[in-house]
Amino acid sequence: MICKMLNIKYPIIQAGMAGGPTTPELVAAVSEAGALGTLGAGYMTPQQISEAIRDIQVLTEAPFAVNLFLPQSYEMDEESILKMQQHLNKYRSRLGIPELNKVPKIKDLFEKQLEIVVASGVKIVSFTFDAPQKSLVDQLHASGITVIATATTVKEAVVLESCGVDVIVAQGSEAGGHRGTFLDVKNEAMIGTMALVPQVVDAVSCPVVAAGGIMDGRGMAAGLTLGASAVQLGTAFLTVKESGANEIHRQAILASCDTDTKITKAFSGKSARGFKNEMMLELETHGGVLPTYPVQHVLTSDIRKEAGRQGNKEMISMWAGQASALAQVRSAGELVESLVEEFDGALRKGALKLNQT
Structure with missing residues (x-):
């Protein structure tokens, strides 16, 4: 059902990881292999999105998705922002970049981002961080676009279905990167994938x-x-x-073990799972007020970017899931192929063990 809906060969979706990992080459390679590639466009400017989509369309005629972050409501507490800037200046000093002592301007590009995506002819759009308004979903459906959205609880999944989304991603607590929680964020539930998926499947009628x-x-x-x-x-x-x-992110993944990640708000002000490092742990315990997303994300962006450039793994956000130690170096096509082969093997082994009991 979902393969027909998304026009893909295999029921495999590459997550829309924002911030650079989802290059046009990656998205196209995944889609060419029969799965669904996704451009993580949450942090991209409209022009960058347009260029990336154009590059993907040159590389493949297969379907692919674009993932966007729904706008977040947030407070601009100038006092806490300036205190955080002062605290972050010690990291800037260590990296040799200019200190900052002002409140940044935060632009909401969502409407323009979405406008570009729709105009480009992309037929699959995924959202996270909130539930899209039903009017927005209806608008996208009118343009022939399939809508995917993320839930981290059964209640969120039911809300998403009521909004008319076509597919719901049930994101377990093991997942790397930002949590898609949008209801009861302060007391967000951390439900594991094995517990969450069957409950969501039972609660909604759309594909999960x-x-x-x-x-x-x-x-x-x-x-x-x-x-x-x-x-x-x-x-x-x-x-x-x-x-x-x-490279430092790749190497951290390849050298990781099951206990290396944790959920943090340190880098962005929003819960996300990534590798523990000096800056993450220090910001979590420094005692000051941590600005919420997207404010903290903007405040730390220059530090994280420069740390990445310098290869400093202690001052960069490196998102990863709890099973990161299973990662391998290969092509995207080889990964998709191995998923299908291993899937068949796992089912055969399961049936064999069942018959042996």
Whole structure:
């Protein structure tokens, strides 16, 4: 059902990881392999989105998606922002970049981002961080666009279905990167993928995608067995050859173990899972007020960018899921191929073990 809906061969979706990993080459390679590639466009300017989509369309005629962040309501507490700037200046000093002592301007580009995506002819759009208004979903449907959105609880999934979305991604707590939680954010539930997926499947009638901790065919088999119509992988694609993840991020993934990640708000002001490092742990315990998303994201952006350029792993956000240790270096096409092969093998092994009991 979902393969026909998305016009893909395999029920596999590459997560829309914003910030650079989802290069046009990666998105196109995933889609060419029969899965659904996704451009993580949440932090991109409208012009960057337009150029990236054009590059993808040159590389493939297969369907692909574009992921956008729905706008967030936030407070601009100047006192806490300036205090955080002063605190962050010690990191800037260590990196040799200018200190900052002012309140930044934050631009909401969502409407222009979406306008570009629709005009480009992209037929699959995914959202996270909130539930899209039904009027927005209706507008996209009128343009022939399939809408995907993320839920981290059953209640969120029910809300998304009422908004008319076509596909719901059930994001378990194992997932790397930002949490898609939009209801009861202050007391957000951290439900694991295995517990979340079947409950969401039972609660809604639209297709559900399992996400969080899935790295290989075994995880794919588990997700589909739990009732999901497809699986979504993010971390597994960070170490493929076409990925735009920087070298220190790749190496951190390849050298990781199961206990290396944690959920933090330190870098962006919004809960996200990534590798523990000096800046993350220090900001979590420094005692001051941590500005909310997207304010903290903007405040730390110059530090994270320069740390990445200098190869300093202690001052950069490196998002990854709890199963990061299973990552391998290969092409995106090889990853998709192995997922399908391992999926078939996992089902056969499961049936064999069942018959042996």
